[in-house]
Amino acid sequence: MNLSRRDFTRLSALGLAAQLAPQFSRAQSGDRKIGYCIIGLGRIADHFMRGIQETGNSKVTALVSGHREKAEKIAAQYGVPKSSIYSYENMDSIRDNHDVDAVYVALPNSMHAEYTIRSAKAGKHVLCEKPMAVSVAEAQAMIDACKAANVKLMIAYRCHYETTNLRAVKLIRDGALGQLQSIQSAFGFNCGAGEWRLDKPMAGGGPLMDVGIYCLNATRYLTGEEPASISAYAHTNSSDPRFRTVEENVSWITKFPSGVVASCNTTYGAPMDGYFRVYGSKGWLEVNPAFVYGGLRLTAEYSGEGDKRVKLDEPNPEKDPSQFAKEADHFSNCVLHNQTPQSPGEEGLRDMQYISEIYKSAGVVTA
């Protein structure tokens, strides 16, 4: 790490290290709705647009796609005029579209930087999917571009806005588990051959970039601290044609300034439901599954007041708005009320820095 443990401790002490606030700004109805231009019309964009429909402060007002026909179909669905459908070539003219306040960047990782920067230059606020970029340098350039254009930048860390994850953070902050001791987390899946995720120039890296980042980010929001040091191993089955350019498995351990130790795994070679488990002096909690779009569940067991044993088993509330609705609602409120998002560009940049450290420690060659 470039920063010493002492530096990190100081950062933590200054409060710079604990960006995640446990409160969620609920959708508010009002006259003004933030208009989003959706850049990239894949699976996650579909989730996001459906999420937007649940909010009271956001709407889909423009689309950017390489497939005009597909875009027209989606435009009809969301009431977007044909004149607000853009190609990747002419998307810079969203500058002149007053129905567009912000963009949602839902492209392969390698395109996040370019389209964030072009959107910022067009004067639009940017909500960009994770991982923020494929390198630390790109992430920094994105932050710089948004600052220069005086637009907001938020990284779409869904879990920062998701009920069950926030419930876990609140239990920890409220001291239910006592002094935190350690965390375990994992997330991975068997990646199908031919996916762009397996192409390093598009993806920037393998499972660590794509899903391991959830575990990494979780260890940070659960502790409210920045890693003091990270050590990692990676392995790739070189005879598996899926793994010609990206790694297959990564395991890493992190030590936080307070002394919390965390161990994490990610893979593209096995089914590995995302979860985290947090141990403290007074008990433990687990969210499992923790990182998927719905159906999350928190279980916990700890010594409550008067040493009374508390056992929790809390599924996601049934009527909970979708995570995508919540992140859109939050970003729109930030734009409407000129506030800084809970997961700004700097949050994404930090993960990029740690990912870079993990790859370095594991001996994985990065771009």
Add this chain to the structure above:
Amino acid sequence: MNLSRRDFTRLSALGLAAQLAPQFSRAQSGDRKIGYCIIGLGRIADHFMRGIQETGNSKVTALVSGHREKAEKIAAQYGVPKSSIYSYENMDSIRDNHDVDAVYVALPNSMHAEYTIRSAKAGKHVLCEKPMAVSVAEAQAMIDACKAANVKLMIAYRCHYETTNLRAVKLIRDGALGQLQSIQSAFGFNCGAGEWRLDKPMAGGGPLMDVGIYCLNATRYLTGEEPASISAYAHTNSSDPRFRTVEENVSWITKFPSGVVASCNTTYGAPMDGYFRVYGSKGWLEVNPAFVYGGLRLTAEYSGEGDKRVKLDEPNPEKDPSQFAKEADHFSNCVLHNQTPQSPGEEGLRDMQYISEIYKSAGVVTA
């Protein structure tokens, strides 16, 4: 590590690295029963003696204790003559007790080496509790002493003889999970103040020595491989009076020659039920709890023949003999039939070497 990754791969290839056989030698009734002298009459010795009652090939024939009154009470319970009760001072005269074939060393860790070596010199076979010793040098001296005396030495790794752990190993060896990818394991507890475990001269180390060793050993018997490299972090809350001499938390990652990566946690500062979770290309399995004396449970989900989804949820068989019965049965059979135990001294020595590497990597000062 002193051995390179290539060395370890070679060791594995030679079969030296995969000592664990999935079969269990069931108790057999017969005329000859191996007589055990129990050295140390604490909680685990009590479990062991009750386990012996379940076997057909073992019996308690002598006791070593510093508390004569307690020893006489237990002797009466197990039909041990008063003349076969020894003190720590005169225990060497078990040499002349023909009812004693073997000893079971159930003392604090720092006393394992001395009493193993004295027993070997008295011509008795030795079943010694884990961790084998408090240092690599002691472990080696124990092996040497048993070899010189031509007696058998087994380390009491219960899980090597336990039904559910062996079921997990068999599923893996049979290829149910496909190519192994990664393992997560943890085991720890909130250690009560005043326990000998917290006294480094007695214990040799903290939770890693005591319970983390289960995770370490499990990653080895689950993969059937020896670690190629290990990296670790430790943390101790120095303001907690329990942790004046031993560490509080350890996290480590291990890379195995085949590429399997494992991440583990242990603690004396939080409740942390012991478990392991193994991920392979075709599915996963979990044993949780995995390391306690009973009530183990295996769950698994994988693609079986013809890609048929297989889901397992297998609690310990109700009529299963206790783990202590099984380990006693196994060692007695080894003595009766002049066979090498599945968990010989060399198995304990390896864990001592890896523990030493983990402490070194984590910057924990060892004895």
